[in-house]
Amino acid sequence: MAIAADKHHALRSGLPRYQQVKALILEQIQSGELRANDRVPSEQELVMHFGVSRMTANRALRELASDGYLVRQAGVGTFVADLHGRSQIMKVQNIADEISRRGHIHSADVLTLEKIVAGHDVAERLQLVDEAPVFHSVIVHRENDQPIQIEDRFVCPAAAPEYLQQDFTDTTPNQYLCEVAPLQTVEHTIRAIIPDSRSRALLNMSREEPGLLIRRRTWSDGRPVSTVDLCHPGHRYELTANFQSSNED
């Protein structure tokens, strides 16, 4: 084997190497070091730089392109994609911001803040093994003293070790998690449900009123950080999502 020319950034973590390469490039994009239409190192350069094989470098770049971060052109090179006009579906992720944007007053009660072992369902959502320890919080958010959301959240301890020490009447878990684990990917699932009696009581809902449940999962560095069920009274809450159509399809 030839002696590697340049291994300043030798890869060490336990993660697969192609993922480490992906993460490093993504970091440069998200930090602004690499900007739209900038050229990204070629596969061969990554081979030299990180001491990986070309196939590994190829996989990293190919997947980043498939995720929409990069644009590749045979014979030319790889470039940072211009994410201009990317659909900002559900831009609002912080209930406190949303409420204050409407000129109302946000308040919150922390009902639960604990460490528990993950059940099968939660473990799967966070890609942990069954019965792994997770942090769990239940918070009721109010808008002008009227309850508007129950936030039932599970957090992967590795991503936010200090989670249990926070005061969530002051900053929301969302705010805190965004600080400690810059989020990369968000998945939303929206359902209409019949709330159980406890939720109904907490939200001051009548027996007939349906609930709008948003289940959100967030990732950072390719690892799940948190999964949360946001339960809203159907009559007092709605979701809007605007976006421009790009050229797909």
Next chain:
Amino acid sequence: MAIAADKHHALRSGLPRYQQVKALILEQIQSGELRANDRVPSEQELVMHFGVSRMTANRALRELASDGYLVRQAGVGTFVADLHGRSQIMKVQNIADEISRRGHIHSADVLTLEKIVAGHDVAERLQLVDEAPVFHSVIVHRENDQPIQIEDRFVCPAAAPEYLQQDFTDTTPNQYLCEVAPLQTVEHTIRAIIPDSRSRALLNMSREEPGLLIRRRTWSDGRPVSTVDLCHPGHRYELTANFQSSNED
């Protein structure tokens, strides 16, 4: 090279082989030959069957999994993902496409197709004057003969003059409108509701089941084209939205 044991499905087209393998598997899913949770041939079996290398088979399966069609588990195998009742709000806007992508059969009944005068509410949503003429259609969409959506739509006549002459059991209004008025902007509003008794009957819903209502407005050339209420049974339908956060905000 060893003689291939079984090349009945030898790959011939000019497309890359991994894409041909992907296409063949996808076809089996969408035709219903492979159903949710069915086992998909292992990489080794694909190697035998198609005479490709394991890396090529791996790439085909890996990409299909990354697209959400398959679920893979090390040590166990590869299985068809259960996409039942899932909608990807950003990409898919056509219920017929969405259903066929799940390998199911779409059918539709046109309950109403008429010209009426716009009430105040509809006129406002389409930015027309009160009592302006508008086209109105009500269509029930079914997935494998089970009703899954009531589409209650109002169309601005200027944008689609031939709307009333279309056969919407064949092509959906969405398809037709996309052809005649390339859409620029889409706005979604999502609510949980209690369906009225007619909707409940049409969707085969029980008295307790909530409904998920998506109200969509589309614009073309800066003018509203259409507004539609899509009503779904809460127990059989959910919405998912995935996106990457870029570096804004």
Next chain:
DNA sequence: GGTTTCCACTTGTATATACAACCTAAGACA
């Protein structure tokens, strides 16, 4: 100068090989 040819670099694909990690089931053993 203008044209063509050719070379270097890039991405895209395909293969053979190797090892690790994971899961299941059959068999060995107590």
Next chain:
DNA sequence: TGTCTTAGGTTGTATATACAAGTGGAAACC
């Protein structure tokens, strides 16, 4: 019977290698 070990199949990753195809510029040629 119950528990442990083992073997075989599965996916996940990593590498070295090879060739094809696209691009752009440099060099050769007219």
